[in-house]
Amino acid sequence: MIIRFLNKIKHFFFQNRLAHSAVAFSFQITHEGWDVNLDREVLHLVWQSGIRSWKKKVARFGxxxxxxxxxxxxxxxxxxxxxxxxxxxxxxxxxxxxxxxxxxxxxxxxxxxxxxxxxxxxxxxxxxxxxxxxxxxxxxxxxxxxxxxxxxxxxxxxxxxxxxxxxxxxxxxxxxxxxxxxxxxLPRLPLPPLPNTMQRYLRSVKPLLPDNEYKRMEKLADEFQNGIGKKLQWYLVLKSWWATNYVSDWWEEYVYLRGRSPLMINSNFYGIDALFMHHTKNQAARAASSIYSLLVFRRLIERQELEPIRIQGVVPLCSWQYERTFNTTRIPGIETDKICHWSDSNHIIVYHKGRYFKVIIYKGRILKPCELQVQMQQILDDTSAPLPLEDKVAVLTAGERTHWAQIRRKHFNRGVNKVSLDAIEKAAFFVTLDDFPYEFDMSIPSKLDNYGRALLHGKGYDRWFDKSFTLCIGENGRIGFNAEHTWADAAVMSHVWEWVMTSEVWEHRADAPIVAHCLEYLITDELENRFDDDGNTIGKPEVTPPTPVRLNWDLKEIKEAIDASLKVANGLINDIGLRIFVHNNYGKGFMKTCGISPDAYIQMALQLAYYRDAGKFCLTYEATMTRLYKEGRTETLRPLSIESAAWVKSMENSNITLDEKVKLLKEACKRHQTGYQDAMSGNGIDRHLFCLYVVSKYLEVDSPFLKEVLSEPWRLSTSQTPHGQTTRLDLKKHPNCISAGGGFGPVADDGYGVSYIVAGEDLIFFHISNKKSCPTTIC
Known part of the structure; x- marks a missing residue:
């Protein structure tokens, strides 16, 4: 009986290649005794993993x-x-x-x-x-x-x-x-006085409301401020003194983790390649180069050698969000999800044509691009067919969160499914080698739209939407990413992406401090390409890289669950509209000659465009950062103001002179700039009101004012993609080495999601999304 039981255990561990690679020895029991076979290669990997772990511990201690x-x-x-x-x-x-x-x-x-x-x-x-x-x-x-x-x-x-x-x-x-x-x-995020927030809020909604509605809102605000608001504010005062940041933990919990709707399109965002630079059309080479750049960036985070971002090289921004860039996954739960971060991972997961491969990225050191290219090419050359339903299993991460949590708990808690899921969730990041090209042609705008759609949602089942980010590589060597939003804001992922873009024209020496190498680069001003004339990565492999290993699955019991998530995902994909516009008539160069902030200029243009399209104003969201404070994330800047509304109306009035319109525009932009500065300084509106609402729910008290404020839809949700956050590359000399930015889905079903990047003196990219099912929005 015992021998039979032990042999069953042995058979379980060795029934697939992944399990075989997970243990360092094999054994069997015979009539002659124990037969033990050691796998030296796996033992070597275990030894190297331990050495790397201890090096990290020593580095972290220092x-x-x-x-x-x-x-x-x-x-x-x-x-x-x-x-x-x-x-x-x-x-x-x-x-x-x-x-x-x-x-x-x-x-x-x-x-x-x-x-x-x-x-x-x-x-x-x-x-x-x-x-x-x-x-x-x-x-x-x-x-x-x-x-x-x-x-x-x-x-x-x-x-x-x-x-x-x-x-x-x-x-x-x-x-x-x-x-x-x-x-x-870094100082703590200050808690604004309640009267100040109420005053700012009422001012922000005045252009939206008729006089009678505005008076009603004034009454609600006054009742709240002089009533339950005082008690709620008192609790927030206590939290602002006790907690590191009175907003961030509740924001992560209630805005992201407790959301039950799909992450795909609704929450995750994407980023695009540097369109005017096409280093290579070799998919394996570009994948290897990008993976290597990301692994070097991860090592800089782990060793804390990455230089913190400082405004004008003086004022530091909070860096706490970088910790979860890699080795991080959002785990689904019945009522709330959780973020799991592992301190180390020596592998990535690569998806190609419905198959999942575990790829070891270390062999005593980070594998070089030429060595990683060997692994990527092995995956591309693999002609094996997917296991039943293997190609669609990732759609579970694209569907409803509660549904995914239930299926994960029931069918992924044992056997080969658990082993494979653990490999994915504990990977450094997820990689998709797509079987179609990412195309860009200035004369055919639809190609760029399709590029963006491929990154925003893909096929619905070829990205692991729970991972911190998925690196996507097109068949023609262009790249992009899809990122989960909970672990950090877009500015952090933009920094990561900026590193990847610049690394392919400027080789960073991983053994040199970043600041010293920046100075060296500024002096020599030389670019080093990572690819040869044939499009392959430069160099020859010094070691034989570990062969990618297929993950194993047993999914026959969850066909209905996969079909249900696929139906949800296809519904979202078919309903999303996305257009990417390349505006190259003029850019920030002209805007600055007008004495106007480029961001304010663009936001005013968006207000005018929406008003002309809808015939009315709408509540507008623009994300701005609060990282001047410890553990700061974002605050809402409300671009719609009394001044911006006055300017928009003047543009529709032929009786108003051009000089008067220019004057009103400058006043509107000045007001926008002040709002931006207030938000960054911790004097915003919406995060304060959000935290007051959370406290009211804990105390089980109803506030008609807060209920109405928090239910207002953001029909125009906007964000500017930051760039040039580091000194790695002079973008004035090399303007083509910049990402085309990225985008996201609309926040409201009857609204727009607008992301833009001011990519140069004469270049702006706009990413605009909407729901096709809404008759009042169109891209």
Whole structure:
């Protein structure tokens, strides 16, 4: 009986190739005893994995010390020890006579204990100085007056702001900051006073409401402010002091994780390749190059060697969102999902023609592009057919979340399905090698539209929408990504994508600090292409890369579940409209000559376009960041204002002179800029109201005002894709090395999703989405 049971276990582990690669030995029981066979290759992989894990632990420990004492440095501790020791042994007293006081507390006064007292004295002064520096830096970073000043010319910056910038530079230290060095010095997101938020809200909705409706809203706001609002605000005050950020955890939980609708189109967003640069048409080579760039970026995050983003090279932005860029998956739940992040992963998952492959990306080091290309080519050359329903299993991640959670719990908790699902969810990221090209032709706009649709939703079953992001490679070598939104905002993924775009024309040496290499690049100004004349990656493999291994599945019991999710996914795909416009008549160069912010200029154009299309105004959403504060994410900027409405109406009135229209436009843009600055400074409207609503739900109290505010649809949801966040490449000299931006689905069924990227002095990309089923919207 025992022998039969053990043999069943052995048969279970070795019935497929994936399971075979997951263990380092095999065994069987015979009449002669135990027969044990060791797999040296797998044992070597286990050994290398352990070595890599310990290296990371050591690096993280060192980084923790560096970040914990930043802007100080431990070298100053050694200097203080030397100074304190010299003072003490020359018969002088250090300040506060601390060394002698410590000697009275120590067991003895021998030479050894005197040295201990000197070290402890130095440690005390060192830590005191560090915390004073960090506290002063935090106080300096709380000041946001600099944002409200024009920085177009040095003469327009006040003396106060110039002094402030100088102080921030001084107290930021002279050491090279690591990714998380500034986290301890960033201030908390301030909680706006309730009356201020109410005043801003009423001002923002005035253009939307008739006079009688506006008076009713004023009454509701007044009742709320002087009633239950005071109690709700008091709870938020407590949270703002206790929690690191009073918004971010609730925003992630209630806006993202508790959403039960499909992620595809509704939540996930996409990004497109640099359209004016086509490095290679070799799909395997481009995939290998992009994968390598992402793995180097991951290593920079793990080692914290990635330089934190600083506005004008001085004011730091919060970096906490970078931690979950890789090795991260959104796990479905019955009522709420959760984000799972693993500290390490030595593989990626590649999907091609309905098959899933586990690809090892390390062999003592990160595999080079030429070695990764071998693996990608092996997958492309594989002619095996998908297992039954294997090609459609990813559609479960595109359907309703509760449905996916139920199926996952019942059918993916054991056997080969669990092994394969674990491999996907614990992968560094997901890769799709599509069997069709991503095309771009200025003379055929529909090709770019199809490019965007391929990245936004694909076929509905060829992207793993739960992963932090899916890297997509077209048959012709163009690339893109589809990203899950919970783990971070688009600005972080844009930074990742900017790295990938620039890496293919500028090779980053992974063993060199990023800042030093940036300086080297700026001096030499030379570009290095990663591909040869035949489109293959440069170089020859130095090691034999591990062969990709097919994942195994047993899906016959969930055919109906897959069909149900496929029906939902196809419904969403058939209903989404997407157009990508390339505007190259003029760009930010002309806008700046008008003395107008490019973002404000475009937002005013969108207001005018919507008004002319719909004959009315709508509530408009523009995302802006709050990463000037610790764990900050986004805030809502409301582009529709009293001033913008006045300008739009003037454009429809032929009796108003051109000079008056220009004046109204500038006033509207100035108002927009102020709103942008308020939102970034923590004085926004919508996150505050959202948190008040969450507190009201916890307290089980109803607020007619909050209920009405939170139910208002965002019919025009907009976002600008940031670029040029790093100094890796001079985009003025090499303007083609920039992504065409990305997009997302509409927030409201009767609205538009509008994303844009100001890609150059004379180039803007617009990504506009809508629901085809809505008769009032059209792309």
């Amino acid at each position: 980084n923790s010390i560096h970040n914990g004492v930043y802007p100080g440095h431990y070298r100053y501790l050694f200097l203080l020890v030397g100074v304190a020791t010299a003072i003490h042994f020359n018969g002088y007293n250090v300040p506060l006579n601390l060394t002698n006081r410590l000697l009275h507390l120590l067991p003895g006064s021998s030479l050894l204990w005197q040295m201990v007292a000197c070290v402890l004295t130095s440690l005390f002064y060192w830590l005191t100085a560090i915390y004073m520096l960090r506290y002063i830096l935090k106080l300096l970073l709380m000041y946001k007056g600099w944002m409200y000043e024009s920085r177009a010319r040095s003469s327009q910056v006040s003396l106060k702001t110039k002094i402030w910038f100088s102080l921030v530079k001084i107290f930021s230290g002279w050491n090279t900051p690591k990714l998380y060095s500034y986290q301890g010095s």
